[in-house]
Amino acid sequence: MKRRSRPTALAALAAAAALALTACSGDSGDGGDSGGTTTLTFLSWTGEEQMEQVIDAFEEDHPDIDVEASYSPPVAEYIQALQTRVLSGTAPDVFLIAAENKTNLINGEHVLDLSGEDFVENVEPFNLETYGRDGKYYGLSLSSWAAGYLYNKELLAQVGYDAVPETWDEFLEMCAKLQDAGITPFLESVDQMPTTVSAWVGAKNAEMEPSLDDQIFSGESTFAEQWTPELEEYNRIFEEGLMSPDVVGLDGDQVRDEFANGRVAVINGGPWFIGALKEANPDLDFSFSLVPAIDGGEPFAAGAASPGYAINSKADEDKQEAAKTFLRWLATPEAVELFQSLTNDVTVTSDFEPPVDPTFEPMVPSIREGQLYLPMIAWQRAEDVLNVEAVAQIQRMIRGEVEPEQVAEALDTKLAAS
Amino acid sequence: MTTLATRPTAGLRPSDARTWLSRPSGGWRQSAVNKAFLLPAIAVFVFLFVIPLAQTFWWSLTDFTGYSPEAAFVGLANYRVILTDPSMLAGLAFTLLFGVGTTLLITLLAIPLAVQLNKAFRGRNLVRSIWFFPAIPSMAILGLVWRYILSPLDSGALNTVLGTFGLGPVSWLSDPTLARISVIVVGVWAATGWHAVLYTAYLQSIPQDYYEVARIDGATPRQQFFGITLPLLTPAIVISTFLLMTGGLKVFDLPYTLTTGGPGFSTYTITQSIVVSGVGQGRYGLASALAVMFTVAVAALSFGQLWLTRLVEKRFT
Numbered sequence: 082m083k084r085r086s087r088p089t090a091l092a093a094l095a096a097a098a099a100l101a102l103t104a105c106s107g108d109s110g111d112g113g114d115s116g117g118t119t120t121l122t123f124l125s126w127t128g129e130e131q132m133e134q135v136i137d138a139f140e141e142d143h144p145d146i147d148v149e150a151s152y153s154p155p156v157a158e159y160i161q162a163l164q165t166r167v168l169s170g171t172a173p174d175v176f177l178i179a180a181e182n183k184t185n186l187i188n189g190e191h192v193l194d195l196s197g198e199d200f201v202e203n204v205e206p207f208n209l210e211t212y213g214r215d216g217k218y219y220g221l222s223l224s225s226w227a228a229g230y231l232y233n234k235e236l237l238a239q240v241g242y243d244a245v246p247e248t249w250d251e252f253l254e255m256c257a258k259l260q261d262a263g264i265t266p267f268l269e270s271v272d273q274m275p276t277t278v279s280a281w282v283g284a285k286n287a288e289m290e291p292s293l294d295d296q297i298f299s300g301e302s303t304f305a306e307q308w309t310p311e312l313e314e315y316n317r318i319f320e321e322g323l324m325s326p327d328v329v330g331l332d333g334d335q336v337r338d339e340f341a342n343g344r345v346a347v348i349n350g351g352p353w354f355i356g357a358l359k360e361a362n363p364d365l366d367f368s369f370s371l372v373p374a375i376d377g378g379e380p381f382a383a384g385a386a387s388p389g390y391a392i393n394s395k396a397d398e399d400k401q402e403a404a405k406t407f408l409r410w411l412a413t414p415e416a417v418e419l420f421q422s423l424t425n426d427v428t429v430t431s432d433f434e435p436p437v438d439p440t441f442e443p444m445v446p447s448i449r450e451g452q453l454y455l456p457m458i459a460w461q462r463a464e465d466v467l468n469v470e471a472v473a474q475i476q477r478m479i480r481g482e483v484e485p486e487q488v489a490e491a492l493d494t495k496l497a498a499s
Numbered sequence: 500m501t502t503l504a505t506r507p508t509a510g511l512r513p514s515d516a517r518t519w520l521s522r523p524s525g526g527w528r529q530s531a532v533n534k535a536f537l538l539p540a541i542a543v544f545v546f547l548f549v550i551p552l553a554q555t556f557w558w559s560l561t562d563f564t565g566y567s568p569e570a571a572f573v574g575l576a577n578y579r580v581i582l583t584d585p586s587m588l589a590g591l592a593f594t595l596l597f598g599v600g601t602t603l604l605i606t607l608l609a610i611p612l613a614v615q616l617n618k619a620f621r622g623r624n625l626v627r628s629i630w631f632f633p634a635i636p637s638m639a640i641l642g643l644v645w646r647y648i649l650s651p652l653d654s655g656a657l658n659t660v661l662g663t664f665g666l667g668p669v670s671w672l673s674d675p676t677l678a679r680i681s682v683i684v685v686g687v688w689a690a691t692g693w694h695a696v697l698y699t700a701y702l703q704s705i706p707q708d709y710y711e712v713a714r715i716d717g718a719t720p721r722q723q724f725f726g727i728t729l730p731l732l733t734p735a736i737v738i739s740t741f742l743l744m745t746g747g748l749k750v751f752d753l754p755y756t757l758t759t760g761g762p763g764f765s766t767y768t769i770t771q772s773i774v775v776s777g778v779g780q781g782r783y784g785l786a787s788a789l790a791v792m793f794t795v796a797v798a799a800l801s802f803g804q805l806w807l808t809r810l811v812e813k814r815f816t
Contacts, residue, residue, distance in 0.1 A: 164565050164566060164781070168565060168567070168568065182566075184781075185564050185566045186566065188564075189566045189567045272759050325651075326670075327651035327668075327670050327673040328673070329761055329762040329763075330649075330650070330651040330758070330762065331651070331673075332646070335646075335647070335652070339654065342654070344654060465775070466780055466782075469775060472761075473760070473763045473767070474763070476761050476763045477762070477763035480674075480762055480763065482763065498584050
């Protein structure tokens with residue numbers, strides 16, 4: 082008796098589970114067109130306060146399309162929300178493709194190829210290629226961000242400098258002078274990939290054909306070969322005692338606060354610091370600079386293309402057409418101007434010049450020309466795995482636990498295992 | 500129970516009612532009713548534990564990415580990756596250290612604290628509340644606050660205080676050993692009050708007669724503590740240490756917000772490996788394999804600890 086009742090109970094539970102899951106899945110995915118209006122579902126990365134104004138402007142121009150937006154903050158929460166919806170077959174018609182999900186979205190054929198569409202023509206190729214593969218573009222990325230060095234003009238002036246030097250040797254020389262003057266010369270948060278290392282590898286990558294990452298990921302070269310010289314240069318600042326190894330215990334906000342209070346001459350950072358710095362210390366006289374160059378190269382910036390608008394390849398054809406209309410409108414100068422005014426992003430469309438904070442102007446040419454590099458986005462697979470490993474190993478190098486070459490070798494090992 | 504036994508259900512014949520009344524335990528009907536009350540708990544257990552666990556086990560044998568329901572069966576490949584990749588198990592040492600360290604330290608601190616908080620003194624409730632307070636905010640918030648307190652810079656809150664005495668600065672979160680100690684100390688600080696309150700509740704159930712008799716027999720406070728209080732607290736110790744050990748082994752939010760697992764992998768935890776290396780990177784198969792291995796290990800450790808503490812409990816009660 083008991084034996085017979087077990088399958089029955091299991092079947093009942095399975096039925097209940099199926100019922101619950103069906104109920105949870107909610108969106109049937111078919112509806113949306115009523116009275117000649119196409120409803121477009123959109124999962125926004127940008128906050129509701131800003132994006133709502135953009136959507137209102139679009140709907141005013143296109144009354145036949147109703148954008149039904151939902152919002153999820155970046156980064157982890159957005160990636161999780163989108164992934165859940167993709168998995169359950171309820172992905173929105175338009176969503177954002179980002180560094181963290183591009184491999185899975187492209188591999189799973191969840192995103193529509195946008196190459197050949199007229200609205201990608203005025204967008205910086207670097208941004209399109211960031212979210213592309215094999216000549217195809219899967220995301221309409223309309224802006225980029227860049228990180229470099231922020232310097233306190235007053236503190237630098239005390240040792241006879243009016244800006245950050247263009248070469249690493251000169252920079253270390255300046256740091257030594259600052260230190261002799263009793264000023265903490267440089268703090269770089271290394272809870273993420275150091276800005277300096279990203280920029281140097283980027284500068285090297287820009288000079289290589291095929292690219293540095295093409296060579297590493299095709300097996301032609303290795304991290305040990307390509308990254309070791311840059312890591313050795315970076316380690317010099319710790320070996321020469323010009324930056325405290327205590328930076329391994331700091332995050333970006335702590336470094337920013339030190340800078341805001343005038344306790345350090347140079348830090349790494351991006352445009353997201355500007356507002357907080359001006360609020361914390363309105364009298365602070367600071368500016369941005371590119372990361373000084375090594376090996377006779379050019380100063381470079383760490384950075385990447387912002388996530389791109391992607392179209393769900395599984396959406397109905399009419400939804401895809403409406404989505405293209407939405408993306409086409411987003412790339413117009415009027416829409417870009419509106420978006421830029423709401424988000425302060427540095428946009429990269431050729432027909433609109435974004436106004437930027439004067440302190441950030443030295444970084445703008447790099448952004449507009451796509452002269453940016455961020456390993457995690459440039460890497461062709463196992464991006465997160467490699468990034469976690471790189472950050473941890475660089476921290477160990479700073480603490481003197483491993484040599485620069487061992488950091489690079491650890492990345493090779495990780496890549497081989499992925 | 501009494502109400503059910505004395506009130507025949509509608510529709511029952513008088514003879515049935517007599518039978519019902521004649522069996523206070525209720526017979527099979529009562530037994531069925533009793534079991535019915537367990538159904539919600541069983542349903543919750545099945546839906547929130549059994550099904551996810553079974554699904555996790557299945558995923559651990561596949562290359563599931565989280566983006567497509569189609570996943571290829573890969574056998575034990577994910578388990579092989581974990582056992583051969585040192586960074587996947589980088590968090591093992593600190594996870595064990597945190598689990599065992601916080602369990603021991605909190606137990607050693609919470610019991611004497613509970614004994615003190617159980618005594619009558621002016622402002623007792625206020626003192627109890629103050630000790631209990633760190634258990635209220637989330638560990639993530641505490642981690643962020645302590646990150647500023649333990650900043651290794653001269654301007655860090657604790658280093659500023661030390662500086663006034665001509666000491667420091669100390670590399671609290673940037674030295675691997677100090678970072679491990681810092682995470683454990685914050686964990687102990689946050690949970691000691693909560694467990695002291697748990698012990699206080701048990702202390703209040705110990706009859707005062709025992710202490711009176713002991714005092715009459717000339718027992719010192721120390722002898723009373725080791726002869727009466729501690730043995731009668733063993734049920735509370737079992738519960739408290741069990742909660743601490745399972746919670747400690749699953750720790751994620753505190754080290755993640757306080758040190759992000761660094762410097763290097765020094766405060767990295769297994770749960771961080773599962774969340775960051777697996778879920779965050781779309782490697783659900785791998786993360787599931789790690790979760791399965793971790794669940795088995797935590798279960799083995801917890802049951803071992805439970806068995807040990809039960810032995811102690813039997814010995815003293």
